Amino acid sequence: MSMVINHNLMAQNASRNLSTAYGNLSTSVRRLSSGLRVGTAADDAAGMAIRELMRANIASMHQGVRNANDAISLLQTADGALSVIDEKLIRMKELAEQAATGTYTSDQRLLIDSEYQAMASEITRIANSTDFNGIQLLNGNLSSSTHDGSGVVSRGKMKIHFGTANDSAEDYYYIQIGTATASALGVGNQADATFGGFAISTQSAAQQALVAIDKAIVSKDNIRAALGVLQNRLENTITNLQIQAENLQAAESRISDVDVSNEMTEFVRQQILTQSAVAMLSQANSLPRMAMQLLGG
Known part of the structure; x- marks a missing residue:
């Protein structure tokens, strides 16, 4: 290479290498400080696109777990109310048994019947007042076999969504809760008069009420059993979602995170190259003085 004074090609070459090494060092520092291998689209465009979809699905799965937990809380609320209704039905069966015997007068049976009707009214009150987040659970609002979520207020059975898409086979299922009012269970004076559990004011009516109350208990138990099945299913769903989210x-x-050991090795390499380039650039910048020495003779 000829010695010239118009250009310092060695310095330009050293400067270019310094710029490259320093840029790589800056990238390595950014990766080590952020913990991300893919910090910008330039790092890995395809990897970033895949990563963002994965992040969206992971966030959706975590929300799906919360949705399923909320549904479990709803079911537990309904089951707790039904357990109280169970106590009322047991007391009504006890009162019917008492009124069914012949050792009581008609006036005494009327007194027994008044408590019987009070128990039935309490069952209806519990069914109408049991709610979760303002959603009535036992008054029949969720007993429909259909679902309509097109309006501001959803109607029919409740849809519990926990998946990342909208596939009925994978992403949601429905909660359907039967009506648990006294009239729906067939007991109390709000029920159909032809039902045996209408009243226990006579010995015959009390005897018929015993059978009607058994049917009411079975109906209530069917509702509770359905709630238990749904709760177990939701718990399994939560476990599955957590495993999916963990693997995703x-x-x-x-894709996204930096391998610290590999990146630290690259950082040291780029650091050495940067230091070498700085040293060589300093040497290259001093080379034109050699030409000046020749000119000065």
Whole structure:
């Protein structure tokens, strides 16, 4: 290479290498400080696109777990209210048994019947007042076999959504809760008069009420059994969602996160190259003085 004074090609070459090494060092510092291998689209465009979809699904799964937990809380609220209704039905069966015997007068049976009707009214009150987040649970609002979510207020059975899309086979299912008012169970004076559980004011009516109350208990138990099945299903759904989210997080980490040991090795390499380039640039900048020495003779 000829010695010239118009250009310092060695310094330009050293400057270019310094710029490259310093840029790589800056990238390495950013990765080590952020913990991300893919910090910008330039790092890995395809990887970033895949990562963002994974992050969206992971966030959706975590919300799905919360949705399923809320549904479990709803079911537990309904089951707790039904357990109280169960106590009322047991007391009504006890009163019917008492009124069914012949050792009581008609006036005494009327007194027994007044408590019987009070128990039936309490069952209806519990069914109408049991709610979760303002949603009535036992008054029949969720007993429909259909669902309509097109309006501001959803109607019919409740849809519990926990998946990342909208596939009925994978992403949601329905909660349907039967009506638990006294009239729906067939007991008390709000029920159909032809039902045996209408009243226990006579010995014959009390005897018929015993059978009607058994049917009411079975109906109530069917509702509770359905709630228990749904709760177990939701708990399994939560476990599955947590496993999916965990595995998807691991996959996202392999794409997005930096391998600290490898990146630290690269950082040291770029640091050495940067220091070398700085030293050589300093030497290259001093080379034109050699030409000046020749000119000065």
